[in-house]
Amino acid sequence: MSSKEEKERSLNFIEEIIEADLASGKHDSILTRFPPEPNGYLHIGHAKSICLNFGLANKYGGGTNLRFDDTNPVTEDTEYVDSIKDDVKWLGFNWVNEFYASDYFDTLYEYAEKLINKGLAYVDETSSEEMAEQKGTPTEPGKRNKFCERSIEDNLRIFREMRDGKHPEGSMVLRAKIDMTSSNMLMRDPIIYRIKFAHHHRTGDKWCIYPMYDLAHGQSDSIEHITHSVCTLEFVPHRELYNWFIEKLEIFPSKQYEFARLNLGYTVMSKRKLKQLVEENYVSGWDDPRMPTISGLRRRGYTPKSIRDFCDRIGIAKRDNLIDVSLLEFFIRDHLNKISSRVMVVSDPLKVTITNIPEGHVENCEIDNNPEDEESGSRIVPFDRVIYIEKEDFMEDAPKKYFRLKPDGVVRLKGAYIIQCDEVIKDASGEVIELKCHYIENSKSGQDTSGVKCKGVIHWVSATHNVPVELRLYDRLFKEEDVNSYEGDFKDLINENSLQIVTAYAEPSLKDATLEDKFQFMRQGYYVLDKDSNEDKIIFNRTVGLRDSWKK
RNA sequence: UGGCUCGUGGUGUAAUGGUAACACAGAGGUUUUUGGUGCCUUUAUUCAAGGUUCGAGUCCUUGCGAGCCAACCA
Numbered sequence A: 001m002s003s004k005e006e007k008e009r010s011l012n013f014i015e016e017i018i019e020a021d022l023a024s025g026k027h028d029s030i031l032t033r034f035p036p037e038p039n040g041y042l043h044i045g046h047a048k049s050i051c052l053n054f055g056l057a058n059k060y061g062g063g064t065n066l067r068f069d070d071t072n073p074v075t076e077d078t079e080y081v082d083s084i085k086d087d088v089k090w091l092g093f094n095w096v097n098e099f100y101a102s103d104y105f106d107t108l109y110e111y112a113e114k115l116i117n118k119g120l121a122y123v124d125e126t127s128s129e130e131m132a133e134q135k136g137t138p139t140e141p142g143k144r145n146k147f148c149e150r151s152i153e154d155n156l157r158i159f160r161e162m163r164d165g166k167h168p169e170g171s172m173v174l175r176a177k178i179d180m181t182s183s184n185m186l187m188r189d190p191i192i193y194r195i196k197f198a199h200h201h202r203t204g205d206k207w208c209i210y211p212m213y214d215l216a217h218g219q220s221d222s223i224e225h226i227t228h229s230v231c232t233l234e235f236v237p238h239r240e241l242y243n244w245f246i247e248k249l250e251i252f253p254s255k256q257y258e259f260a261r262l263n264l265g266y267t268v269m270s271k272r273k274l275k276q277l278v279e280e281n282y283v284s285g286w287d288d289p290r291m292p293t294i295s296g297l298r299r300r301g302y303t304p305k306s307i308r309d310f311c312d313r314i315g316i317a318k319r320d321n322l323i324d325v326s327l328l329e330f331f332i333r334d335h336l337n338k339i340s341s342r343v344m345v346v347s348d349p350l351k352v353t354i355t356n357i358p359e360g361h362v363e364n365c366e367i368d369n370n371p372e373d374e375e376s377g378s379r380i381v382p383f384d385r386v387i388y389i390e391k392e393d394f395m396e397d398a399p400k401k402y403f404r405l406k407p408d409g410v411v412r413l414k415g416a417y418i419i420q421c422d423e424v425i426k427d428a429s430g431e432v433i434e435l436k437c438h439y440i441e442n443s444k445s446g447q448d449t450s451g452v453k454c455k456g457v458i459h460w461v462s463a464t465h466n467v468p469v470e471l472r473l474y475d476r477l478f479k480e481e482d483v484n485s486y487e488g489d490f491k492d493l494i495n496e497n498s499l500q501i502v503t504a505y506a507e508p509s510l511k512d513a514t515l516e517d518k519f520q521f522m523r524q525g526y527y528v529l530d531k532d533s534n535e536d537k538i539i540f541n542r543t544v545g546l547r548d549s550w551k552k
Numbered sequence B: 001u002g003g004c005u006c007g008u009g010g011u012g013u014a015a016u017g018g019u020a021a022c023a024c025a026g027a028g029g030u031u032u033u034u035g036g037u038g039c040c041u042u043u044a045u046u047c048a049a050g051g052u053u054c055g056a057g058u059c060c061u062u063g064c065g066a067g068c069c070a071a072c073c074a
Helices: A003-008 A013-024 A044-060 A078-091 A101-117 A128-134 A152-163 A213-224 A238-249 A271-279 A294-300 A304-314 A325-339 A508-512
Strands: A031-034 A063-068 A097-100 A121-124 A173-176 A191-195 A209-211 A228-232 A255-259 A341-343 A349-354 A362-368 A378-384 A386-390 A410-413 A418-426 A432-439 A460-462 A467-474 A499-506 A518-521 A525-529 A538-545
Touching: A013 A044, A013 A228, A013 A255, A031 A044, A031 A213, A031 A228, A044 A063, A044 A078, A044 A228, A044 A294, A044 A304, A063 A078, A063 A101, A063 A213, A078 A294, A078 A304, A097 A101, A097 A213, A101 A121, A101 A152, A101 A173, A101 A191, A101 A209, A101 A213, A101 A238, A121 A152, A152 A191, A173 A238, A191 A213, A213 A238, A238 A255, A294 A538, A304 A325, A325 A518, A325 A525, A325 A538, A378 A386, A378 A460, A378 A508, A467 A508, A518 A538
Parallel strands: A031 A063, A063 A097, A228 A255, A341 A518, A349 A432, A467 A538
Antiparallel strands: A121 A173, A173 A191, A191 A209, A349 A386, A362 A378, A386 A460, A410 A418, A418 A432, A467 A499, A518 A525, A525 A538
C-alpha cells in the first residue's frame, strides 16, 4: 500500500482511541502486546491480532511485547513457545521484549496477598460442583458461603499453606471478594488462584499454585505498562474485572479494548478444534497445508506479505464476521503473480508425436520466467519429437469456443512452435492415447513469420527431457462454509477429499528447486516445493489454482 | 425470563448530521504467445416501526435478530 493510500484510509476504532489518547496527552507513546498461550500453534486469526498489535505500534511509534500467557502448566509446552516465535518472526514482526506471565509469579503472588490484606480475597474450600451451584445463573443471583467470613489472618495463613504445598489439588482456591449478585458472572467472586502440582515449562516445580487468567493477564499488562491491551470480543465481560483488579491493587492503569476475531469460511479457528484435527490424524500435523495455521499456510505456499495484506484488508471492527476464502486467495495470487517464475508441468499427460521433427533432435526454447517482472530473465526448455500435453487440452468434438487442440486444428506450444493435429490414435476402449501432429515451419515463438493464426496457447513438456514430480492438490478442509454454526460435531463436516496426490511431468529446470521455492505452473496454479521432498522425489503443494474464466 | 456486544450489497470494511465509498466475489466487455495478469462497465431505498431535524446509515424511543457470559481454561 502506498503511503498516500494509507493516509486516506480511514481509521479503525482502536486507532481513533489511540490518536485521541496521544492528542490529549494521556500517553506520549504507546505499548501493545501480543499475548499467546503456548498451548497450540498460531493460526490466521492470531495473524490478525499480530498485524493489529504490531501494526499499531509501528504506526504510532511505539513497541510491542511478545508475552506468553503461561499460567496453566498442564496444557503448555516449550514446543509451542518456539513455534509461536518462529511464526511471528516469519510474518515480519519484531517484538521489543520477550516476556512470560510466569516471569511475574512472585509479583502476582504479592498482589494476591495484598487483596487478602484489603479484605478483598478469601480462601474457599467449597467443592467445585457446590461452588458452581452457589454461583447462580445469569438470571438468578449467586450466594456467598461461610468461607468468605474468614479473617484476614486465617486467609493469609491458609493461602501461604496452599503455596507451600500443604493442601491437595482441588481442595481449596483463592477467590476475589466482589459481588455474588452481579449481572456479570465474572464478578461473582471469581477464582484467582488454584492448586496444581504440575511442572511448569519455565518455573519448574517452584510453584504449586498458579494464578488464573483474570489475575494474571491484566496485571502483566500493568507491570509492563502496556497502554492499549487489545483482545477479542469474548473478553468483553472480563473488562469489568480487569479494571477492578487494577483499581484495587493501585497499579498502572492499562486499558483493554476488544475487536471481533477472524472467522474464515470452510475452516475452524479454535485451537481446541485444530488440536483435535492433529491428534486424531485428520491432518498430518499443525503445519499440514490444509490447516489455517501460520505454519500450515506457510507450507501451503502463502507469503508473509499476502497474509499481512489480507489482515489489512479485512479491517478491525466489533461485528461478528465470516470472511470469504476467496479474499485470502486473492492476496496470495496477487503476490505470487508478481514474484513467481512460470514453469511448465503436465499433470495428466497425452502423448504427442511431432512427425516432422527427426528422432533425437532437440531444440532449445528460450522462455521468459515471468512476464510481470522484467528482471526475472529467461530459461531454456528442451523441445523434441515426442512431448506431453494436458489431456484436457485436446478435444475431439470441441465446441466452437474451445481454442485448444482439436482434429485438424492448430495450437501454439508455449515458447515453441505452432502444431497442427493430423491423426488421433485411440486404444481398444476408444480412449485417445496419442496424437500425431506436425509443426508449422517458421512459427517459432518470437520469430514467427508463418502467418498462421491461432488463438490457443498450451503448455507442454518433452517426453524424454522431464522430471517426474508429485503434486499434492488441496481442497477445503470442511464441506460447509460456516462450520461454527453447525449444531453437531464439527468433524461431521470434514471434507474427506481434501487431499489428492498425482504424479506430473515437469520441465527439467524444476530439478533445481529448493525448499519453499514458489512457481506458477502455467495455466494451472501456484505451487511450492514441500519439505517432504528428497533426492528421489520432488514434491509440490498446490497453493492455489489460477482463476479460470473458461466455461463451455 | 438477566447482563454485555453488535446489526450498512453475496462477503468484509468505510461514510464521525449533508451525493452511501472501497476491496473481494458474481455478471458483461477489452487486451493478451498463460481462457492467467492488466484495463473498463455493472450489482444497496443502511434490520423494522415511530420520532427529532431543512436534512438521519449516523441522534432518540420501541421492537426484532445475531453473538458472548454460569472451567479450579485462556
